[in-house]
Amino acid sequence: MTDNVESTEVDVYEKEHSKDEMKRQVISFALMIVFTLASFGLVASGKFSSMVVIPLILIMALVQVAFQFYYFMHMKDKDHEMPSTLIYGGVWCAALTFTALAVVTWW
Amino acid sequence: MSYDESLFPEKLPHNPEKATLEGRNKFMGLWFFLGGETVLFASLFGTYLALKDSVHTGPTSEELFGLPLVFLMTVMLLTSSLTSVYAMYHMRNNDFKKMQLWLGITGLLGIGFLICEVYEFAHYITDYGFTFRSSSFGSAFYTLVGFHGGHVTFGIVWLITLMLRNAKRGLNLYNAPKFNTFSLYWHFIDVIWVFVFTVVYLMGKVG
Known part of the structure; x- marks a missing residue:
């Protein structure tokens, strides 16, 4: 009986934990979409010189990749x-x- | 595989993909493979950057690329990365049907991405006469983007095989690591695509 009670408690904890995890992953997805939009927007607007645009879009690509590795692929765990x-x-x-x-x- | 009691417990542990030694080895093996893939793609990106201005008489990247299609492809692949996260979430909660559903959506988005890519290449070849042989830029472009497309194709074949082979088995400690390795591979494909759309398409448009 005690075993059962304990295992349900663990389950509740695990469920909460994976819910939180899911929330973080959805937030990273939203941020990745924002970075993608910003990159395409910067280039499509054509208002800035390539000396400004290229470093900016490269940095945004690196940030996106970090999200992908650390959150989607769990490298932060x-x-x-x-x-x-x-x-x-x-x-x-x-x-x-x-x-x-x-x-x-x-x- | 012989029937092994320990692979089919009454209740799956919370991380079924890492509960067996075989599962942990698969996980490590895939990361090792991804480390190698990084080098492969770096060599292709390096080649592309070195050759992208050698356009001979053919079209330049600025004349060729159209951003709306690339944007659509990016959104599809990025979304498929999220749907495979959902699939793994349901795997950890031992919900086989929902996992299969989200894996199916992942596969469809991947196929959508491939259709766009085939259309894009066909458009370059028929409307611009821009082929693998038309310039150094052409060779480098089709090799790099084609290698990525080949990885997507392989991933889709892998996914369909996994889904069909395990359709009637349900989730257990034997196949959970397989689904997890696929999802890691699929995220990595998206990582490569982030660099493809930035370095090839966006930088190609800026000049």
């Missing part, structure tokens, strides 16, 4: 040290590859 290591390892190699290919041709 505990026991995600290994996934973070793997992804940041990948990002590091990616940066090297990218530098080799793109930056060198701008010389």
Whole structure:
């Protein structure tokens, strides 16, 4: 009997927890839509020079990707040290590859 | 697979995707794969940025790209990312039917995205004569965007296979990790698309 009571309490806690989680994910989705709209709006308006627009849209892309990784893919949760290591390892190699290919041709 | 009692408990644990060793290994394996994918796409983006101004006699990116279609594609893929979050939410609450429903919506949005992409490529080829061979820009563009489209196609085939194969099984500790790995892969496709629409389309429009 006591076991049952305890397990229901855990369930209630878990349910609340995943509800909160869901709320955060919906908020991140809304913010991602806002960033997308802002990026397209900036470019479509055509009022700003490319020196202003390009850094801005790149920053907004990075923010969106952070939302995607940390909230949608749960990288902010505990026991995600290994996934973070793997992804940041990948990002590091990616940066090297990218530098080799793109930056060198701008010389 | 032999029938294993431990995979079909009366009540699923709260995180069924990480309850078994196999599930945890699948989870880690997928993240390892995504780390490698990051490098693959970085090399394609690097190539594209290096070659995007080598347009030969063909059209430039500014003449070619239309923002409304790209915006529609972005919204579809971003929404499908959210619907797969919903699917995983229902998986954790052990609601198989709702999970299948949201996975189905995810798949439909993915197919919608692909239809737009096929239309876009067909439009470039027939109306502009812009092909894989028309310039370095063409080769780099179709390789990069096509690789992403190929990932979407693979994801949809993966999703349909998973949904059909497990339709009558219900949710258990054997297939929960499979659905979870798919959803992580699908989010990653959206991550790549964020860079595609920013670097290829928006920066291509700005010049």
